[in-house]
Amino acid sequence: MERYLFLAQRLTAMVLGPLVLIHLGLILYAVEGGLTASKILSRTRGSVGWGAFYGLFVIMAAIHGPIGLRNVLNEWTSLPKTATLIITLGLGLLLLILGARSVVAVVGLGG
Amino acid sequence: MSLDESISHQSLLKVKVWRGKEDGQWMNYEVPARENQTVLDVVSEIQRKLEPGLAYRYACRVGVCGSCAMTVNGKPRWTCRTHVKKVSGTGELTIEPLRNLPRIKDLVCDLAPFIDTWQKAGAPFSGIQTRHQEPAKVDPGSKARKAADAGLQCINCAVCYSACDVVSWDKDYIGPAGLNRAWTLINDARHGKRAETFNKAFGEGGCGSCHSQGNCTRHCPIGLSPSESITGLKKSALFGLPKV
Amino acid sequence: MHPLRNHKSYVAAFGHRVSGIALILFLPFHFWLLGSALGGADELDSLLKYSELPLIKLAEWGLVMFLGLHLLFGIRILFLEFTDWPSFKSKEADKRAGHLVNLVVPATIFVLIIGFIFLIQAW
Ligand code: SF4
Ligand code: SF4
Ligand code: FES
Numbered sequence: 001m002e003r004y005l006f007l008a009q010r011l012t013a014m015v016l017g018p019l020v021l022i023h024l025g026l027i028l029y030a031v032e033g034g035l036t037a038s039k040i041l042s043r044t045r046g047s048v049g050w051g052a053f054y055g056l057f058v059i060m061a062a063i064h065g066p067i068g069l070r071n072v073l074n075e076w077t078s079l080p081k082t083a084t085l086i087i088t089l090g091l092g093l094l095l096l097i098l099g100a101r102s103v104v105a106v107v108g109l110g111g
Numbered sequence: 112m113s114l115d116e117s118i119s120h121q122s123l124l125k126v127k128v129w130r131g132k133e134d135g136q137w138m139n140y141e142v143p144a145r146e147n148q149t150v151l152d153v154v155s156e157i158q159r160k161l162e163p164g165l166a167y168r169y170a171c172r173v174g175v176c177g178s179c180a181m182t183v184n185g186k187p188r189w190t191c192r193t194h195v196k197k198v199s200g201t202g203e204l205t206i207e208p209l210r211n212l213p214r215i216k217d218l219v220c221d222l223a224p225f226i227d228t229w230q231k232a233g234a235p236f237s238g239i240q241t242r243h244q245e246p247a248k249v250d251p252g253s254k255a256r257k258a259a260d261a262g263l264q265c266i267n268c269a270v271c272y273s274a275c276d277v278v279s280w281d282k283d284y285i286g287p288a289g290l291n292r293a294w295t296l297i298n299d300a301r302h303g304k305r306a307e308t309f310n311k312a313f314g315e316g317g318c319g320s321c322h323s324q325g326n327c328t329r330h331c332p333i334g335l336s337p338s339e340s341i342t343g344l345k346k347s348a349l350f351g352l353p354k355v
Numbered sequence: 356m357h358p359l360r361n362h363k364s365y366v367a368a369f370g371h372r373v374s375g376i377a378l379i380l381f382l383p384f385h386f387w388l389l390g391s392a393l394g395g396a397d398e399l400d401s402l403l404k405y406s407e408l409p410l411i412k413l414a415e416w417g418l419v420m421f422l423g424l425h426l427l428f429g430i431r432i433l434f435l436e437f438t439d440w441p442s443f444k445s446k447e448a449d450k451r452a453g454h455l456v457n458l459v460v461p462a463t464i465f466v467l468i469i470g471f472i473f474l475i476q477a478w
Binding site: 329345 | 357358359360362364365367368432435436437
């Protein structure tokens with residue numbers, strides 16, 4: 001299992017790299033233009049491209065982050081390893097659900 | 112002029128030595144500072160002249176056996192080849208047992224948890240050929256052989272094990288020396304259990320826990336790079352066993 | 356600092372970890388906020404009003420910076436683990452780790468400076 005968790009974390013990291021760069025660029029762009037909700041939403045609503053982009057982002061982050069947190073918990077707390085695994089899975093699921101919800105909200109369903 | 116007189120003109124080294132077990136105390140000693148003096152010389156001098164009961168380990172005194180490692184001024188070192196001048200600009204030395212291992216007495220610690228990681232890493236060699244067979248032909252220039260050769264000279268001193276933070280955080284972590292050894296075997300065509308070793312090196316407490324910040328490599332007295340071997344392991348996470 | 360920890364690679368590994376922890380704690384809230392746009396632009400706007408509060412603004416910018424930091428330190432890890440660049444012999448592994456930090460640290464400072472310029476502008 002460790003081997004696949006390790007792989008999953010590094011592979012998602014490689015995908016997340018460019019996604020984060022674009023995301024950061026967008027944030028700067030949005031701030032420059034003044035951040036209002038309607039402006040953001042008018043751009044993103046119904047856009048398949050942004051839907052795919054942030055959908056992928058959410059999935060990758062929901063895999064990458066919890067695995068990292070598991071390592072931290074295993075090393076920096078005395079929680080048993082089954083407990084850290086459950087926390088990892090729970091957090092991954094939570095991020096997937098909340099993330100999917102936010103992508104739906106920002107992009108809209110079916111445009 | 113007797114030896115003792117000549118010494119009295121020299122400056123003194125202030126040495127703090129850990130005595131006891133986990134719940135011991137620091138003791139202060141003073142020994143003459145000499146032109147050529149290793150940390151092990153200092154410990155021996157204290158034991159012979161000042162503190163006959165002081166427990167410490169050594170055997171070869173020339174950097175071969177790996178038994179003399181201690182923590183010197185906060186860092187793990189092989190004491191027989193560590194010159195005082197190199198580690199003590201201030202004329203002060205602090206000597207305690209290796210980190211990350213249970214203490215037995217004074218400067219001696221129990222190496223069992225370190226040795227056990229060999230098993231955990233699947234690192235005992237397992238031959239496949241009998242004496243009646245031709246010796247295996249190994250191309251010394253192949254990638255696998257070079258990877259194995261790079262990690263072979265380990266003297267099992269536990270310096271890297273003691274330097275590694277992950278070892279101190281996670282009792283399941285195999286640690287640098289065991290994983291380094293596993294990597295040499297995985298790249299050795301004559302090792303019969305390559306797949307098993309590979310799986311163990313990737314198992315719980317395996318190479319995935321390493322942070323790649325290289326404290327092991329930084330401290331290995333003979334210049335091996337366990338972190339590089341671990342990196343080799345990590346690189347084979349995707350495609351599995353490397354070709355030999 | 357602890358004699359085993361006063362080197363650049365350790366600082367980089369530590370920064371990577373701390374920024375990662377901050378991000379994973381923040382992410383659920385971030386998603387929650389965005390998800391609230393379900394109710395339409397009004398609701399998101401009213402939530403974004405909170406982000407006008409100086410403290411929250413600072414926290415958000417801190418997190419954007421953490422994201423940048425985590426990315427940079429992460430690139431360092433990926434280079435160390437999955438490439439042979441810059442080439443080295445085993446004895447030089449430490450130097451190599453150092454080279455990477457030497458690249459990552461100025462990049463980090465650059466990100467921080469740009470970040471704070473934007474922060475001041477957006478205030
Ligand atoms: S590189 Fe890995 S094995 Fe070496 S000291 Fe760091 S965490 Fe331990
Ligand atoms: S790898 Fe180096 S530091 Fe570690 S046990 Fe072997 S010789 Fe000692
Ligand atoms: S006494 Fe043998 S290595 Fe130091």
